[in-house]
Amino acid sequence: MAKALNVVDLTMRFDDHEIFKKLNFSLEEGSMTALLGPNGAGKTTLVRILLGMLSPAKGYFEMADDIRVGYVPQFRNIDPDYPLSIQSFIELNTPVFKSAKVKQEVSHILQETHLKGLAKTRMGEASGGQKQRAYLAQALLDKPNFIILDEATASLDPKAKEELMNLIQHLNREHGMTVLFVTHDIPLARRYMKDYLYLSDGTIRQGKMEDFKESFN
């Protein structure tokens, strides 16, 4: 299997505070991996490095040449007065005058994320699950083949969680998308993810989700 991501001796510190040291792992193309670990272990920091938003203190990572990364952020509530419709929100990064091709892509993504009937609903009025699907739809418009989700299901109700996870599973199975899913929700990860990375005390472990025990202590 080709590698989507290869992380080599990745070390991060903020001032004198070392967050993690010499992390080594790789993700195969088409894999579904949960990134787990206690609060403050450095999961978001690792994601921000992979997104190019932070530079590591030492070490490096490489992505396969054909990798295009999409990102779905942690759930943040949106002002109820936020004026954009779900469709306009998804189209935020597209040109003002949209080609027929872009319009068709937006229509297809609305369909795929089950937002077609909600296209005109204001983001401010949408439910938590609908908002997260809109963030996912926005990311999909760049045609990623590797998607990183940071606590994307946190604070969603069980039904909305299931909907989002089914969608992620669909993207993985039908489009071969590589998935890295940061979560605290171990039952959810066990149900949907195949592999895990466990970041704790500055080190990382990798394995199969079905073998994951809640704690490595």
Ligand SMILES: Nc1ncnc2c1ncn2[C@@H]1O[C@H](COP(=O)(O)OP(=O)(O)OP(=O)(O)O)[C@@H](O)[C@H]1O
């Ligand atoms: N920009 C920054 N400057 C200084 N310290 C930071 C910065 N960003 C994060 N940290 C520190 O790095 C550590 C790891 O934080 P991070 O948010 O990556 O952890 P996490 O595993 O994602 O936690 P959580 O599960 O609570 O979201 C924490 O101690 C945090 O305070």
